Structures are given as C-alpha cells and as structure tokens.
Amino acid sequence: MRSHYCGQLNSGLVDQEVSLCGWVHRRRDHGGVIFIDLRDRDGLVQVVFDPDRPEVFALAEQVRNEYVLQVTGRVRRRPAGTENPDLATGEVEVLGLELRVLNAAETPPIQLDEHGLEISEELRLRYRYLDLRRPEMQQRLRLRSRITGVLRGFLDEQGFLDIETPILTKSTPEGARDYLVPSRTYPGQFFALPQSPQLFKQLLMMSGLDRYYQIARCFRDEDLRADRQPEFTQLDIEVSFMTEDELMGLMEQMFRGLFRAVLDVELPDPLPRLTYQEAIRRFGSDRPDLRVPLELVDVADLLQGVDFKVFAGPATDPEGRVAALRLPRGGELSRKEIDDYTKFVGIYGAKGLAYIKVNDWTARGRDGLQSPILKFLPDEAVSGIMARTSATDGDLIFFGADKAHVVNEALGALRVKLGHDCGLAATGWHPLWVVDFPMFERDAQTGRWMALHHPFTAPKEDQLDRLDTDPGACQSRAYDLVLNGTEIGGGSIRIHREAVQRRIFQLLNISDEQAEDRFGFLLKALKYGCPPHGGIAFGLDRLVMLMTGADSIRDVMAFPKTQSAACLLTAAPSEVDAAQLNELSLRLKART
CATH class of the missing domain: 3.30.930.10 (Bira Bifunctional Protein; Domain 2)
Known part of the structure; x- marks a missing residue:
C-alpha cells in the first residue's frame, strides 16, 4: 500500500511518484488549497491538494485529524521561503494526486499535536493507543x-x-x-x-x-x-x-x-570504580550522581565533647554519624530556602538541618560566621570544621547528625538536590x-x-x-x-x-x-x-x-501500569466469575 514512509521523503525524491499511508496530524485550508500533514512512525510530510482534481479535493475537504489515509502523489520542492527547517522533510512536499480514506476517526479525547494542552498521565494511560501515536512516544x-x-x-x-x-x-x-x-x-x-x-x-x-x-x-x-x-x-x-x-x-x-x-x-x-564504603562516606549513597561535585565530610571527631547533644550523641555513637556538606556560594540562600531544604531532609528521617553561613571568615574569623548552633561550639571545633570542609567566604555548611543511615540518606539526597537546584551539576554521562x-x-x-x-x-x-x-x-x-x-x-x-x-x-x-x-x-x-x-x-x-x-x-x-499497579487501558486487575474460581479450587474471602 505504500512505497515510502512519510519521514523518508527528501529532495533526492523530487519528481518521483510515491504512495504514503498514515494519520492526519493536521489539516489546513488556505485559500482553496488544502494542506494535510500526514504522519506515520517515521515522521511528518506536507501533502498539498489543489482544486484541479475536483474529486480528490472534495475528499480532502472531508478529512479530519486522525483519519487514516492512503495518498499517492508527486514529490516536489517547497516554494522558496516556505521550507520548514524544524522538519526532517521540510524541504519537500507531496502534490496529492490520489486520496483514499482508509478509516475515519472520532475527535480524540487527547490532543496529539504539539499545540495540545498538557495531558494528564491518567488520560494518557487510559487511551494509551492514542498516546503512543505522539511523535515523542514513538x-x-x-x-x-x-x-x-x-x-x-x-x-x-x-x-x-x-x-x-x-x-x-x-x-x-x-x-x-x-x-x-x-x-x-x-x-x-x-x-x-x-x-x-x-x-x-x-x-x-x-x-x-x-x-x-x-x-x-x-x-x-x-x-x-x-x-x-x-x-x-x-x-x-x-x-x-x-x-x-x-x-x-x-x-x-x-x-x-x-x-x-x-x-x-x-x-x-575504563569506567571509574568506587568501593561501597567510599561511596557512602563521600556521597551518602551507593549510587552516587557524579555530575554533582559536592561531597560529605565526616566531622564527628571534632564534636565529641561539645555541649550540644544533637551533635555529641551521634558523634560518640558507634552507629551514628556527623557529617558536613559545604555548598559554595550557599550564603546567598534565603531563610525560606533553608527552611524548604530542612523540610526536604525530613522526608528521609532527619530531625532538622543545622547550618553555618560563612559571611566573612577571612577577616573576622568566628565573628564572621552566622548560625544558631555557634554558641554550642568551641573555637577549636569551629576552626576544625572550617579547615576540613575548605569553606570560604560566601559558603554555607549544612550538617547531618543522627544514626549513620539517616545521615547518609538525608545528606545524600540533599547533596543531589542542591547540586541541581544551584546549577552545580555537570552535563553529560557519568557512569x-x-x-x-x-x-x-x-x-x-x-x-x-x-x-x-x-x-x-x-x-x-x-x-x-x-x-x-x-x-x-x-x-x-x-x-x-x-x-x-x-x-x-x-x-x-x-x-x-x-x-x-x-x-x-x-x-x-x-x-x-x-x-x-x-x-x-x-x-x-x-x-x-x-x-x-x-x-x-x-x-x-x-x-x-x-x-x-x-x-x-x-x-x-508501551503499556505500563500506574503507580498503584493497575492497567487503566484494560481495567485490570478485575474480578473473575465464580466458575473460573471453582475450576481453580479457590474461594474469595474478605480481607480482615
């Protein structure tokens, strides 16, 4: 039924007759000339119908979006100035000589072109066979x-x-x-x-x-x-x-x-390798995102004797961890942003998110730091943290103190979020x-x-x-x-x-x-x-x-389930009749 896929047409086929099959992506009527963008799995091509062929033209007037067509026509270059550089077939069009409607279509419940509104996933999965027609999905x-x-x-x-x-x-x-x-x-x-x-x-x-x-x-x-x-x-x-x-x-x-x-x-x-222990220590995760340059730093030994139980307890607990995470230029974060990150780590079980803003450490030392926890930290602990994290003026240091698995999960996730939120993540592939x-x-x-x-x-x-x-x-x-x-x-x-x-x-x-x-x-x-x-x-x-x-x-x-493990397309899982259950020697019992 076809000689070519729509997306295969190019200037090398000019003056050749082709047969195409596909769906109407869009139909436009411009001053007595009908344009149909015909779509198949390979792409789109513009088909032009002139009134010189009255029967074919009349049929083209009747088609609507998602009609299934067979078109025979001649490939020609688009008129100068009408080329579409965003389309693989944008240099050419097809002059429609013959047209056959293989099937009509009702108005789809979801729009399939690029001008369609944002489609809910529930609707996309319910009409998955339509959703799969979208070029992005194909x-x-x-x-x-x-x-x-x-x-x-x-x-x-x-x-x-x-x-x-x-x-x-x-x-x-x-x-x-x-x-x-x-x-x-x-x-x-x-x-x-x-x-x-x-x-x-x-x-x-x-x-x-x-x-x-x-x-x-x-x-x-x-x-x-x-x-x-x-x-x-x-x-x-x-x-x-x-x-x-x-x-x-x-x-x-x-x-x-x-x-x-x-x-x-x-x-x-070769691909880089990390031991499990090193990955957990540096990144809080055994699947570290190496696009993000931020790393966790252990500071428990600096805080074992402080009069701040939030730090001192985990610092002396064999199953605990106290770690710091330095965010370059993080001092620019607002209090609201810090509060939002505190809520974020709460998802992973963290009870809070202590921090130190490094405003002017170079000139003023301790007086150039800003934090509600500073009053609990002796000078040697503060100096040790600043040295170990390599913090400089304008930075922000976040802390995690809890059982090791809580600190790892919370700061590990925060590290990735900060990296992407603050534009620190590299591009490309980092296996x-x-x-x-x-x-x-x-x-x-x-x-x-x-x-x-x-x-x-x-x-x-x-x-x-x-x-x-x-x-x-x-x-x-x-x-x-x-x-x-x-x-x-x-x-x-x-x-x-x-x-x-x-x-x-x-x-x-x-x-x-x-x-x-x-x-x-x-x-x-x-x-x-x-x-x-x-x-x-x-x-x-x-x-x-x-x-x-x-x-x-x-x-x-192609046909996934929802997050509740249901298939909206086929309405599965579903009940079965008593005869089927009887064949399987099964009887339903209400869950208690």
Whole structure:
C-alpha cells in the first residue's frame, strides 16, 4: 500500500511518484488549497491538494485529524521561503494526486499535536493507543528498539546464547513479594511469576552453556516509584569461568559501544570504580550522581565533647554519624530556602538541618560566621570544621547528625538536590562501578542478617572465615553499574559450592528444611560439578529512560501500569466469575 514512509521523503525524491499511508496530524485550508500533514512512525510530510482534481479535493475537504489515509502523489520542492527547517522533510512536499480514506476517526479525547494542552498521565494511560501515536512516544520506543538491537548484536558477537527461561516457576522469594498463579491441575498449589531468571541462569551455567543472555520479563509485587513497575524488562547475563574484573570489563565494552552507536557519545575507558564504603562516606549513597561535585565530610571527631547533644550523641555513637556538606556560594540562600531544604531532609528521617553561613571568615574569623548552633561550639571545633570542609567566604555548611543511615540518606539526597537546584551539576554521562559491597545488613525490626544483594552472591574468597566470626564485616563479590545517580545494573560472582551456599542460608535464618523446600533443586545441582560463574542484570526500562531523557520508565514502556499497579487501558486487575474460581479450587474471602 505504500512505497515510502512519510519521514523518508527528501529532495533526492523530487519528481518521483510515491504512495504514503498514515494519520492526519493536521489539516489546513488556505485559500482553496488544502494542506494535510500526514504522519506515520517515521515522521511528518506536507501533502498539498489543489482544486484541479475536483474529486480528490472534495475528499480532502472531508478529512479530519486522525483519519487514516492512503495518498499517492508527486514529490516536489517547497516554494522558496516556505521550507520548514524544524522538519526532517521540510524541504519537500507531496502534490496529492490520489486520496483514499482508509478509516475515519472520532475527535480524540487527547490532543496529539504539539499545540495540545498538557495531558494528564491518567488520560494518557487510559487511551494509551492514542498516546503512543505522539511523535515523542514513538521516538522513545524506536530508540528502545535500537538499544536492544545493539545490545543483542554485541552479545551475539561475543558468543552469548539467547535462551528463554520459564515464566511459570516455583515461588522462591528474593525480597519482594511474588505474583502467584493458581494451578488448575494441582488444586491448592501455585506457580509464581519470576522476579528474575536468577536460579535458572545459574542452572544454565551448571549445564555447561557457558554464556547466556536474555531480554527477560520480570514480575515483582512491590510498592512502586517512578522507576519501578510490577512487570519490567531486564537484560539478563550469566557467564562461566570469568572473574568479576573480566566480566565488568566486558560489560564496559558493551556499554561504550552502545552509547557510541545510539547517542554518538564516548564513555570513559575504563569506567571509574568506587568501593561501597567510599561511596557512602563521600556521597551518602551507593549510587552516587557524579555530575554533582559536592561531597560529605565526616566531622564527628571534632564534636565529641561539645555541649550540644544533637551533635555529641551521634558523634560518640558507634552507629551514628556527623557529617558536613559545604555548598559554595550557599550564603546567598534565603531563610525560606533553608527552611524548604530542612523540610526536604525530613522526608528521609532527619530531625532538622543545622547550618553555618560563612559571611566573612577571612577577616573576622568566628565573628564572621552566622548560625544558631555557634554558641554550642568551641573555637577549636569551629576552626576544625572550617579547615576540613575548605569553606570560604560566601559558603554555607549544612550538617547531618543522627544514626549513620539517616545521615547518609538525608545528606545524600540533599547533596543531589542542591547540586541541581544551584546549577552545580555537570552535563553529560557519568557512569561508575560500585564494588566491595557488604555481604549482609541487619534487619532493623528483627535484628537478623539479610543479604544485601541476594543469597546466591559469593563472599570474597579471603573472607570466608568471617561468615562465622563477623558476618557484618564480610564483603561480597558484587558490583553495581551506576549512571548519573541511577543504578542501571547489578550483579555478582555466584556461590558455586554447596557447602558455602548452605552456610549462607543458615546465616540468613533459612533452616535446612526451608532451604530444601525452596532451593533443593539448586543445592542438588551444586553437587554435580558446578563451574565458577557470575552475571549481571541491567534494568532495560531504566536505561532507556535515561538515554531518552524521559522522567519515568512509564514513558518508555508501551503499556505500563500506574503507580498503584493497575492497567487503566484494560481495567485490570478485575474480578473473575465464580466458575473460573471453582475450576481453580479457590474461594474469595474478605480481607480482615
């Protein structure tokens, strides 16, 4: 039905006859000449209908926005002075010779051109098939397809095998809640939708397939945020007989090629690396945004003896932290702005936000500082803070004092917000690896050890003894790839010995009976010559979100759910009738 896509037309096709199919983006009637901007997935082109062909002209008069048309015409240059430099096809137009209305359209509930009002996300998701016609959305999905194509091409060239793993599988909770699927043929029993292909890809390594990848659909029944969905896509990778350095090097090569091919951007070679401890100490986060130059500075040792319990308490608490964050030229902030930042850190559990304004330290010393907390601080503490933070006249120093995790989260988030609010953030792409993660963290409520990544992550070989003597000090062979403050990939070298895996389960309070019930097939497989192996999974939705500049992963997914895990387009989830429930041996019970 078509010879070309609309966006493909250019001056090289002048005087050629073409056939186009698409939607009416806009129709204009100018003094007896009708202009129709015809749109398809490749772009827009202007089609002109003259009254010289009365039947065709009369039909063109009847069309409206979003009508589906087939047009046959001749490509010609636009008259001088009427070119549109903002349009890829702006040098040419099509003289319409034949016109066929393939389908009419009612007035859409959302406007699709650039002059449309701001559309609510709820309306966009309810009419997603219309929203996806917008050029912006189509460009994002085209780029997504381009990204997956480049990633597949690299992995294929490196000898990886694209292997599918099951969607209906056993419930083996990995932190989030599973989506459960009742079995009709096994009444009272359930499948689970996979949170990731983790165990199956490890089994593939035990099968000797050596290099695996999959663009995998994953499911997690968890609370949602802008960058999370109940179902999402990840690029899943696993290899045998590679160290973490070798695997990270290969992934760096893949990402440098991706950014070069898709965005014409050169990433650093090699990518920088930070240990987990250094990332937390300097940036308050294990996914630091390196575009922001601000850093946290520890000052607890300077404040241990002060008569200010807000500082002295955390300064002497082994689980506490007192840190400072210097904002260059921050003295220009108003009291209202400081109050707003105080409310902001409250989101992360901070009880307040102490500060010192450095008005004229150079000439007046302590008298040149301004702060309600100065009266509690001796001269040596003030001098130490000024020296350690390298503060100069005009700066502002913020302080966080609390349990370490509260200070890290609050000042870490404040650091990023200040950097962007005050124009300090650099442009471009700033990736890094974060390595040397702890194996475990304490559950705040139960006090039990929890796996920081997942229970199949291997501890460092020289720290196996710490599993019995000091689990909290044991480091894992895990690594995360962070891009502009967003974690886009996480992986590790896996446990390949049954005895070590059982020790990890025991530390995580998983009894032998529970381990056999949940992971018995894995433990059995580890007995039969499991090779050293490791892998990584990249959040494809997050990656595309970053590379397209979208605000949410919902804007780079064709049919996403809302933040309440509902599909407005299909009105799912929905009730099912009693007959279906009966087939599944299920009966609904009111939640208590």
